[in-house]
Amino acid sequence: MPIEQRPLLKVLHYLGMVLLMAAFVIPFLWMISTSLKSYAETVIFPPKWIPSKIMWSNFTAAWESGPFLKYFMNSVVVSISILLLQFTTIILAAYAFARYRFKGGNLLFGITMVTLMIPGQLIFLPVYLLMSKWGLLNTLFALILPFSSSAFGIFMLRQSFKQVQEELIEAARLDEAPEWKIILKIMVPMARPTLVTFALFSFIAHWNDYFWPLVMTTTDAARTLPIGISKLREVDGGAAWHILMAGNMILVIPILIVFSLAQRHIIKAFVYSGVK
Amino acid sequence: MAQIMLKNIEKRFKQEKVIEGLDLTIEDGSFTVLVGPSGCGKSTTLRMIAGLEQQSDGQIWIGDRCVNGIEPGKRNVAMVFQNYALYPMMTVKENIEFGLVNRKMPKAEREKVIREITEIVGLADYLHKKPQALSGGQRQRVALARAMVKSPAVFLMDEPLSNLDAKLRSQMRTELIQLHKRLGATFVFVTHDQVEAMSMGDRIVIMDKGRIQQADSPMQIYDDPDNLFTAQFIGTPPMNIVTRSKAVEAWDYQVDESVHHIGFRPEKAVMTMDKKAAVGKLHIPARIVTRETLGAEIIYQLESTVGTFYVKSFLKPLETAVEVNVSVSYTDLFYFGQDGQRVRALEPTEVQERLVIAGGGYA
Numbered sequence: 001m002p003i004e005q006r007p008l009l010k011v012l013h014y015l016g017m018v019l020l021m022a023a024f025v026i027p028f029l030w031m032i033s034t035s036l037k038s039y040a041e042t043v044i045f046p047p048k049w050i051p052s053k054i055m056w057s058n059f060t061a062a063w064e065s066g067p068f069l070k071y072f073m074n075s076v077v078v079s080i081s082i083l084l085l086q087f088t089t090i091i092l093a094a095y096a097f098a099r100y101r102f103k104g105g106n107l108l109f110g111i112t113m114v115t116l117m118i119p120g121q122l123i124f125l126p127v128y129l130l131m132s133k134w135g136l137l138n139t140l141f142a143l144i145l146p147f148s149s150s151a152f153g154i155f156m157l158r159q160s161f162k163q164v165q166e167e168l169i170e171a172a173r174l175d176e177a178p179e180w181k182i183i184l185k186i187m188v189p190m191a192r193p194t195l196v197t198f199a200l201f202s203f204i205a206h207w208n209d210y211f212w213p214l215v216m217t218t219t220d221a222a223r224t225l226p227i228g229i230s231k232l233r234e235v236d237g238g239a240a241w242h243i244l245m246a247g248n249m250i251l252v253i254p255i256l257i258v259f260s261l262a263q264r265h266i267i268k269a270f271v272y273s274g275v276k
Numbered sequence: 277m278a279q280i281m282l283k284n285i286e287k288r289f290k291q292e293k294v295i296e297g298l299d300l301t302i303e304d305g306s307f308t309v310l311v312g313p314s315g316c317g318k319s320t321t322l323r324m325i326a327g328l329e330q331q332s333d334g335q336i337w338i339g340d341r342c343v344n345g346i347e348p349g350k351r352n353v354a355m356v357f358q359n360y361a362l363y364p365m366m367t368v369k370e371n372i373e374f375g376l377v378n379r380k381m382p383k384a385e386r387e388k389v390i391r392e393i394t395e396i397v398g399l400a401d402y403l404h405k406k407p408q409a410l411s412g413g414q415r416q417r418v419a420l421a422r423a424m425v426k427s428p429a430v431f432l433m434d435e436p437l438s439n440l441d442a443k444l445r446s447q448m449r450t451e452l453i454q455l456h457k458r459l460g461a462t463f464v465f466v467t468h469d470q471v472e473a474m475s476m477g478d479r480i481v482i483m484d485k486g487r488i489q490q491a492d493s494p495m496q497i498y499d500d501p502d503n504l505f506t507a508q509f510i511g512t513p514p515m516n517i518v519t520r521s522k523a524v525e526a527w528d529y530q531v532d533e534s535v536h537h538i539g540f541r542p543e544k545a546v547m548t549m550d551k552k553a554a555v556g557k558l559h560i561p562a563r564i565v566t567r568e569t570l571g572a573e574i575i576y577q578l579e580s581t582v583g584t585f586y587v588k589s590f591l592k593p594l595e596t597a598v599e600v601n602v603s604v605s606y607t608d609l610f611y612f613g614q615d616g617q618r619v620r621a622l623e624p625t626e627v628q629e630r631l632v633i634a635g636g637g638y639a
């Protein structure tokens with residue numbers, strides 16, 4: 001019997017959803033609230049949800065506590081460059097894996113899949129040594145180049161490409177479309193939901209990445225927002241929660257903007273994969 | 277304009293030979309239909325002409341050019357697929373335009389061609405819709421228009437009508453025939469439906485198991501089938517076939533040892549109430565099992581000592597008669613040898629029959 005016809009179940013169903021949402025939303029709201037409080041209000045008990053005075057100045061304080069414009073720009077450059085590089089490599093690789101049978105193809109795909117299982121923490125040392133040898137430490141290249149492709153992206157996109165009917169490509173061949181046009185005008189548009197979803201995951205992962213920049217860089221010139229924000233904890237005289245939360249807001253807002261732009265496509269991607 | 281020649285074509289998928297020793301000439305400007313049961317290699321043949329599949333052996337000529345190794349886009353052919361294969365993210369216009377853009381046709385010229393063609397196929401009002409928003413028939417027209425704008429010498433169509441409902445299908449049949457007349461290009465049309473083949477083609481190529489069984493005009497194939505397969509494939513219901521041994525036993529019919537099967541068309545058999553054999557005719561006592569009324573004609577299934585067979589009649593239905601006698605003129609019989617090939621030399625002819633009528637006994 002469907003849920004709609006059982007009032008009690010229906011109530012429980014929605015209650016469950018509300019609780020689940022609360023678990024995600026409350027910490028987030030707490031961050032917003034704290035980022036707008038004065039220092040005094042962050043430590044009073046019982047805690048207050050609504051600050052008595054909105055302290056926009058926390059944001060300027062956070063922003064000015066270090067070279068935040070530099071951090072911000074570095075984050076933008078790193079995340080976007082990674083995304084562009086990954087798009088280039090995964091589209092080409094996924095197309096080859098999905099559409100061509102060639103010697104060693106299965107082996108290469110197998111190797112690609114194996115790399116999915118190796119965490120970054122395991123290979124950071126050799127990569128560090130490599131970057132050091134190339135003299136790229138403390139440059140943005142050290143943050144970008146190691147992520148110039150994505151096994152996960154190749155895997156997801158290969159699946160989508162495989163679902164494109166063979167006849168579409170054949171029709172395009174008969175229409176004298178060159179290979180690059182088949183990829184860009186047929187395959188990529190057909191796989192758009194997958195690409196958008198992948199882009200979002202990749203962007204968030206690298207925008208929020210703390211570990212990698214921490215290892216590869218030591219100078220502010222090459223560091224990104226997450227490191228800058230973590231330094232806000234070290235202000236003299238204990239944790240300045242209001243400033244730290246304002247910093248976190250600066251980190252999170254771009255993600256929210258990207259997410260709201262991509263939302264329509266993400267839902268589509270999941271609906272598609274559910275139906276097929 | 278182009279004639280297509282397939283010379284000793286062979287096609288293997290891995291070890292499996294699906295087409296062997298195929299020789300075929302498709303006349304310039306003809307409407308040639310490749311027909312045969314599912315899996316006999318029609319699509320593969322068509323796709324080899326298009327260049328979408330590489331033949332394992334042999335040569336393909338389009339016009340005065342051997343196209344082995346020439347890519348699909350450069351063969352001056354266009355193809356219409358069974359599932360239309362329209363680009364879903366492009367509008368109707370973009371779909372039709374894609375091939376022209378790739379050929380770098382100037383925009384003004386493109387617009388003109390698209391306007392003309394969409395006028396012909398009746399799509400002018402749908403140019404800015406996406407394929408999903410169209411009905412099956414309209415999608416079919418987009419696929420046609422996409423092929424037509426390139427004004428190819430050869431149109432290749434792989435079961436293009438099989439996704440349409442019956443009414444639309446017969447309408448599209450007529451339209452395709454008219455289109456062929458109008459364009460004068462060579463049409464190669466694949467179908468598994470013999471009725472479609474008969475009604476559309478000016479030349480029919482019947483295939484079975486990767487081999488051509490017969491290539492002829494529709495009437496020639498119907499009147500003068502080369503072999504058992506062709507005889508049974510064309511015609512609704514198919515030709516009645518009786519083995520020689522049964523015929524000898526049941527009808528006391530004398531025929532040479534080299535004949536293994538005897539056949540006659542259901543529409544050439546006549547049901548009578550006469551108990552006695554008429555001169556020059558085969559006489560088969562039988563019982564009506566079922567009657568299928570199709571309007572103008574009626575198809576009877578009959579049971580006799582040689583097994584079931586069909587009779588097609590355009591006369592008023594036989595209401596009550598259950599036991600009937602079927603009479604078939606000797607000249608309407610077809611003989612087939614052990615290998616299924618026609619044995620024309622031994623078949624009774626008009627001349628012989630006249631002799632029979634004049635002089636009695638028949639050997």
Ligand SMILES: Nc1ncnc2c1ncn2[C@@H]1O[C@H](COP(=O)(O)OP(=O)(O)O)[C@@H](O)[C@H]1O
Nearest residue numbers: 289290294312313314315316317318319320321
């Ligand atoms: N890509 C392929 N790989 C392997 N076998 C194939 C392939 N395409 C077709 N075949 C085989 O070739 C034979 C002919 O197929 P096809 O030309 O599609 O038949 P038709 O169009 O007459 O139904 C079939 O037995 C089919 O299984």
Ligand SMILES: [Mg+2]
Nearest residue numbers: 318319320434
């Ligand atoms: Mg087929």
